[in-house]
Amino acid sequence: MSESMSQQNAIRVNALRSPSLLIGGLITLVFITLALLSFVWTPHDALSVNIMERLKPISGDYWLGTDQYGRDLFSMIMLGARNSIAVALVAVGIGMGLGVPIGTWAAARGGWLDEALMRTGDFIFAFPALISAIMITALLGPGAINAIIAIGIFNIPVFARLARGAALSLWTRDFILAARLSGKNAVHITWEHILPNIANLLIVQGTIQFSLGILAEASLSYVGLGTQPPMPSWGKMLFEAQTMMAFAPQLAIIPGLAIIFTVLGLNLLGDGLRDVLDPKTRQRQDGDLLS
Amino acid sequence: AKDDITIGVRLEPPHLDPTAGAAAAIDEIVYANIFEGLTRIDQTGSVKPALAESWTISEDGKTYTFTLRKGVKFHDGSDFDASDVVYSLDRARGEKSVNAQKALFEPIESVTAKNANTVEVKLKRPTGNMLFNLGWGDAIMVDPASADANKTNPVGTGPFKFSKWTKGDSIAISRNDAYWGDPAKLKNATFKIVGDATAAIASLMAEDVDAFPQFTAPEMLPQLQSDPRFKVVIGTTEGETILSTNNEAEHFKDVRVRKAMAHAINRQSIIDGAMFGQGTLIGSHFAPHHPAYKDLSGVYNFDLDKAKALMTEAGLENGFKARLHLPPTDYAQRSGLIIASDLKKIDIELEIISVDWGQWLKQVFKGKDFDLTIVSHTEPMDIGIYARDDYYFNYKDANFKALIKELNATSDETKRNELMQKAQEKLNADAVNGYLFQLAKTGVWNAKIKGLWANSPVQANDLTDVEWMD
Amino acid sequence: MLLFALRRFVSLALTLLAASLVIFAIMEILPGDPAELILGINAQADTLQALRQELGLHLPLLERYWNWITSMFAGDFGTSYTYSVPVLDLISERLIVSFPLALFALTLSTLLALPLGLLAAAFRNKWPDWGMMGLTQLGIAVPNFWFAMLLVLAFAVTLRWFPSGGFPGWEAGFWPGMKALLLPAIALALPQASILARIMRSSMLDVIHEDYMRTARAKGLNQTQTLLRHGLRNALIPVITILGLQFSFLLAGTVIIENVFFLPGLGRLVFQAITQRDLITVKAVIVLLVATVIIVNFVIDLTYAAIDPRLRKKKGA
Amino acid sequence: MSLLSIRSLNLSIQNKPILNNINLSLEAGKCLGLVGESGSGKSMTALSIMHLLPHHSHLSGAITLDGEELTKLDEKQLCERRGDQMGMIFQEPMTALNPLKTVGNQIEESLLLHRDMTRKEAEQHSHHLLERVGLSPARYSPNRYPHQLSGGQRQRVVIAIAIAMRPALLIADEPTTALDVTTQAQILELLKELMEEEQSALLLISHDLAVVADMADHIAIMKEGEIVEQGPVPQLFDTLSHPYSQNLFEASTHSPIRTKPPLFYDDAGLSAENRILSADQIVRDYSLPRQFPYLKKRHFRAVNHLDLAIHRGQSIGLVGESGCGKSTLARTLLGLDAPQKGSLLVGDHNPFTAQRDDLISVRKDIQIVFQDPNGSFNPRHPVGRSVAEPLHLHRHSVSAQEREEKVAQVFNQVGLNPKHAHRYPHEFSGGQRQRLAIARALITKPKIIIADEPVSALDVSIRAQILDLLTQLREELDLAYLFISHDLSVVREITDEVLVMYQGQIIERGKTREVFDNPTHPYTQSLIAAAPNLEATIQRRRNSA
Ligand SMILES: Nc1ncnc2c1ncn2[C@@H]1O[C@H](COP(=O)(O)OP(=O)(O)OP(=O)(O)O)[C@@H](O)[C@H]1O
Ligand SMILES: Nc1ncnc2c1ncn2[C@@H]1O[C@H](COP(=O)(O)OP(=O)(O)OP(=O)(O)O)[C@@H](O)[C@H]1O
Ligand SMILES: [Mg+2]
Ligand SMILES: [Mg+2]
Ligand code: NI
Secondary structure (H helix, E strand, C coil), X not given: CHHHHHHHHHHHHHHHHCXXXXXXXXXXXXXXXXXXXXXXXXXXXXXXXCHHHCCCCCCCCCCCCECCCCCEHHHHHHHHHHHHHHHHHHHHHHHHHHHXXXXXXXXXXXXXXXXXXXXXXXXXXXXXXXXXXXHHHHHHCCCXXXXXXXXXXXXXXXXXXXXXHHHHHHHCCHHHHHHHHCCCCHHHHHHHHHHHHHHHHHHHHHHHHHHHHHHHHHHHHHCCCCCCCCCCCHHHHHHHHHHHCCCCCHHHHHHHHHHHHHHHHHHXXXXXXXXXXXXXXXXXXXXXXXX | CCCEEEEEECCCCCCCCHHHCCCHHHHHHHECCCEXXXXXXXXXXXXXXXXXXXXXXXXXXXXXXXXXXXXXXXXXXXXXXXXXXXXXXHHHHCCCCCCCCHHHHCCEEEEXXXXXXXXXXXXXXXXXXXXHHHCCHHHCCCCCCCHHHCCCCCCCCCCEEEEEEECCCEEEEEECCCCCCCCCCCCEEEEEECCCHHHHHHHHHCCCCCEECCCCCHHHHHHHHCCCCEEEEEEEEEEEEEEEECCCCCCCCCHHHHHHHHHHCCHHHHHHHHHCCCCEECCCCCCCCCCCCCCCCCCCCCCHHHHHHHHHHCCCCCCEEEEEEECCCHHHHHHHHHHXXXXXXXXXXXXXXXXXXXXXXXXXXXXCCCXXXXXXXXXXXXXXXXXXXXXXXXXXXXXXXXXXXXXXXXXXXHHHHHHHHHHHHHHHHHCCCEEEEEEEEEEEEECCEXXXXXXXXXXXXXXXXXXXXX | CHHHHHHHHHHHHHHHHHHHHHHHHHHHHCCCCHHHHHHCCCCCHHHHHHHHHHHCCCCCHHHHHHHHHHHHHCCCCCECCCCCCEHHHHHHHHHHHHHHHHHHHHHHHHHHHHHHHHHHHHCCCXXXXXXXXXXXXXXXXXXXXXHHHHHHHHHHHHCCCCCCCCCCCHXXXXXXXXXXXXXXXXXXXXXXXXXXXXHHHHHHHXXXXXXXXXXXXXXXXXXXXXXXXXXXXXXXXXXXXXXXXXXXXXXXXXXXXHHHCCCCCHHHHHHHHHHCCCHHHHHHHHHHHHHHHHHHHHHHHHHHHHHCHHHCCCCCC | CCCEEEEEEEEEECCEEEEEEEEEEECCCCEEEXXXXXXXXXXXXXXXXXXXXXXCEEXXXXXXXXXXXXXXXXXXXXXXXXXXXXXXXXXXXXXXXXXXXXXXXXXXXXXXXXXXXXXXXXXXXXXXXXXXXXXXXXXXCCCCCHHHCCHHHHHHHHHHHHHCCCCCEEEEECCXXXXXXXXXXXXXXXXXXXXXXXXXXXXXXXCCHHHHHHHXXXXXXXXXXXXXXXXXXXXXXXXXCCHHXXXXXXXXXXXXXXXXXXXXXXXXXXXXXXXXXXXXXXXXXXXXXXXXXXXXXXXXXXXXXXXXXXXXXXXXXXXXXXXXXXXHHHHHHCCXXXXXXXXXXXXXXXXXXCCHHHHHHHHHHEEEECCCCCCCCCCCCCHHHHHHHHHHHHCCCCCHXXXXXXXXXXHHHCCCCHHHHHCCXXXXXXXXXXXXXXXXXXXCCCCEXXXXXXXXXXXXXXXXXXXXXXXXXXHHHCCEEEEEECCHHHHHHHCCEEEEEECCEEEEEEEXXXXXXXXXXXXXXXXXXXXXXXXXXXXXXXXXX
């Protein structure tokens, strides 16, 4: 028991040493907390319009001031966090949930199936993502659900490729051969041997896709195809604020910073996870030839 | 002085032939600049002679005789005469016509050329609006030889000639030195397409664009007003911005519900919040600057108690859910947000559905599959739409139809005004739609520019009298 | 080689055909009737019917697809519903904005990213590295439309160094054109450059640990010589892959950036065309974009071969 | 005065001591052999001389080359010395060359760097160098890229680079470990020639005592960063005093003791019912990655029309150079990779067409010990779980408790503590991991074990232990072995019968002794001749001394 404990301890110590993991994790945690908190509490009702109170500066009552409709900006940021995070999370979920099985299946089966699945992935990649998202939302109508679908579809080949590549190299490893010799079938092997060994990669890629998802949702909302009013979304807030840059720059700067911080946090988290989970990069630190 | 100008417009026209499309963007560029009609509508909305020097109307109001201006030439050098008028009007009302306002020409029975400068137009019935209608962009005069190419190379009789269209960016026109009237003061004009409000602000501030006759970011107006470089001109438009209501939808059938909504919506706060104070309260489907206008804006004051009482009366004290379809315009999106918040206070929960114009037309306008929507009806003098059975409001009131029928048969001005006021009252009383505000024409341009229209009775940017002052 | 080109061409055509089918299908189920959009809300039924005939919208589905595909092969992309001009003209007018923009952004990001990545790798764990890593993290996190807004505010509105948007056309001269494209290109290039710089750095770090780098040092080359003569080319291989992938993102990015800067480019064309239901234009543009991505990836394949002899065909080995 | 002298050299990397008080000296024209097991600090000693140490290393002591103190020079001066006065041949010929530059180019580079030469002259000179190392430019164009050369040829290019400036000191770090024995012999011959002609001093690093014994005038034995013993050859071998060096010496020539008599293919006792495995004319092709997508697929034939039968109790060796198809054959025999042609029977069933139940019974009888002990365990599973994995075949009849017991039993059999079953693979040493692999193979009590290079990744002392273990298990359990190796001395010690494989085919088969003493096929002859043999070499050196 003590040995596996020591391995966990090593990871824990490493985690503490990795500033990007700490900072990234902290930022992500803050935004997730804000998003979750918004379900039960926001300082004001983020949806209620109150023209008398519009464009109020930062104050004790309105922590970040109010927007042009008199809505509390801080409450909107909280609600926006919920929407942004939900869209990105579900989109990544779709990508992982479908992409990973497809990728591992392709790797296990090989042959024409592999080829066909991967060509389909390439094919989807050939469509510039945002344009296809615009098409999809034009097709299904704008809205958070459709934004999720649009973003999610593009996550599928990303994860499928990653899972397939990693799984393929694992399939030639001797321990997989040993498992095959033990009479285990492909599903069994994938579950027992492949998935645990590619989990790191997937988690790291997951954080990257997550941050890309937040940006994509912002872009879609920015062109009016994402989250629908009256629900606020960071991208939408940015869009509405930009004509007021000259006299109310905070309306554009605050959601902009929220996006930047969240994406930054997630990227840092991903970087940190990579360092902590991947023993190779840990070693890399000492083996420089140059400098 | 400077003799060229860059004018910002919001939408790029799909093409440049006003007789083959509804898009206001076409008229905004070519009308009165490149193309002219028999009559024209001036800044104040009154009818003035244009290619027709003068006209007479028969007693029964069914025969119009136009005397044409002499020596008028199209930009390609061909002469303008009565045969062009016959061609233009026949083309607009003919079987193969793709004119978006074909209905305007429906009363016409025949068009005949009496001689080279005289045209006689016979009507099926007296139509009081005829002269005004002939001033629309859809009724401009074209030459048979060049008519088919007008979409890409418009040839008209106006003070400006078409010179270049950089698709997606700009359309350039230049002075027609052979113009029959006073020549234009500007040598060149460029209409630059700046769709995005932010981009409009930026281009104005950076002085890349000299004028935005219709500036769509009202929030910036105070800022611009205080900037000595610019002149901000608030005028009127023909755009009644209304909360269109499906009068056959469940709940909205009930006039009490519609009235309750009228009381629950704080329209001043919409003007303040969505339009930053720009706009005029209205109480019916009629433009305030029109002589026949009757101010009914105070009838439904903002009164939540009354609204709730009306809801209770209708048996809906617990409220209900409904959909609000919003087309992709700033005014609709912004007003929608406030209305949704307002109606929530009388427990009407609105689900906001943003649609693009294509979906709006298909689902709302044609399919009539909607509860509420917000749109600005910019056609001038269009109260008659409420008499149309197939119109998307689903307002099928026999009394109102009779009123409009009578109006159409009347050409006497005072009688007409009276009827029109009655029509306004009727719509107001039935609270057919939520009448929010008359869209303001918020023009912003360089303080040195003179001669741009302050109001827009028709969609046009007439540059004939525009000049730079030093 | 001929066989190779032929096969590649066939597969290219097949992919495009599949893409065209998907695009056509999506366009068909898009709600909205182009004829109505053209004629507006007061149009009458017979007028609409006349226009539909004119546009060929009354034909059965398959026939329409067939007509579309065959005429496209003949170089005829149809006539735009809304602009009433040949789609090909429309596209080529836009292409001379979008293509230089994408190229400009790509060049900019490459020129920026490669030296930065190299520098960061060479100074690993020193301040240039930290600085670059921080900046690129930011670069990736900043939404490009927001960055574009800031650029306009700073350089067009306040400083007035560059136009706030729009495109004067190349006939106005090369420099005015470039000036109009600079800010959009920067906004587009920023996230790309950030990603690229990071890839360059990590790829360079991988390469630094290769044995042949030590061999080079053992010959007596100093660090800089080793990096440039032996490291750079090897490090470029993964960078090029990313470059190919980025192209597709760049094209997508232009949609938004062209909107912010009201540039008359392809991205805005397709965006406008979708909302105006100018389906024939939408179809053509998307086919074109997809084709570009596929062709770019093909070019990337060839570039690999140029850089990496291991991928070239063996000659008498 | 000696050419190179190292005095009390200490090295630490990130405060971890790596080298401790190293003292060495080397005369011009002589060869110093540096031996010691993996990780003992041989390469670090060499890199200290070149001053190409990893980041964060701290070096102290004195290194003089030709009277010049290297530790006092700055980087620029060092760059001038490197390649010019001291050249180095690196451990891995496969990766030591830049894949994107032609070999000619890479040789010219150092000429252009140190001499005032035109490109033309450098090119001529590089042609001359290639000629020297046996790669005549007429036959092997200098415009080739490294991937177009074989491992041995690449190593020659690396040598050409190292000797381009006729350095006074040539350091060769394991110049032959990655090469097969015949190529190894050629490279060593080449180095000898160069020393003679140029009067360069050679620092030869290897963990193979036999190689060094053949080449060196002087040997230093390293262990854990220290030199434990050094002296001239052949005298050193008679006076080995340090226990570690004695151990090293013995392990290199270790032979396990067998009690059971050998069992040969022509024994009457071998009948058809004893046959466990038979292959008939099997062919295995690998499809190579396409050079371009959409280009025709290419194939590589790794096993070419091969026949084979194994009976109960036999111990068969399979030898052949690296890459001749041994592992591929093993995988095919196990029924993991389907052969493209030919038929295969395990027991009475063809593993690729058999019913599920039959297949399970077949699998119980045949197990494998993989070539690479690192890769054969899932790093995320405790080793106990991995070792128990073949019991999946018995999952309906073995309870969880029985499983535990069986695991404990095999752990004991291979000499490991059953308490360590919950540890993870990385917590074991290479030798222990190899034992775990054997434990896994034993757990189903198979009739035959295919052992694929079970000792090639291990250093000599651990290798000896594993060989003993395998022999002992065979005695106890009456197992049949197919023992795969390219190391002839190992095969010679523990098998009864041997198959020689060459380019996917078996070219010679016979009783081990007979084949080794009397190879008939020319390839077998060259193989056996080239194989280094420590005792024979020492004998030869003694005679010539
Ligand atoms: N870059 C490095 N950073 C830290 N320690 C290192 C580094 N490289 C090698 N070492 C350590 O230095 C010690 C000596 O390594 P060295 O490479 O000299 O061994 P070697 O005798 O050459 O072994 P082999 O026969 O495997 O090549 C080993 O313990 C190794 O772990
Ligand atoms: N997956 C593969 N794809 C293509 N070629 C392969 C593959 N695996 C092995 N080969 C090739 O097949 C040949 C035989 O390989 P194999 O692993 O059987 O050799 P081996 O005799 O076991 O060598 P070693 O002694 O190095 O283990 C080699 O030339 C190798 O390059
Ligand atoms: Mg070594
Ligand atoms: Mg092998
Ligand atoms: Ni360092």
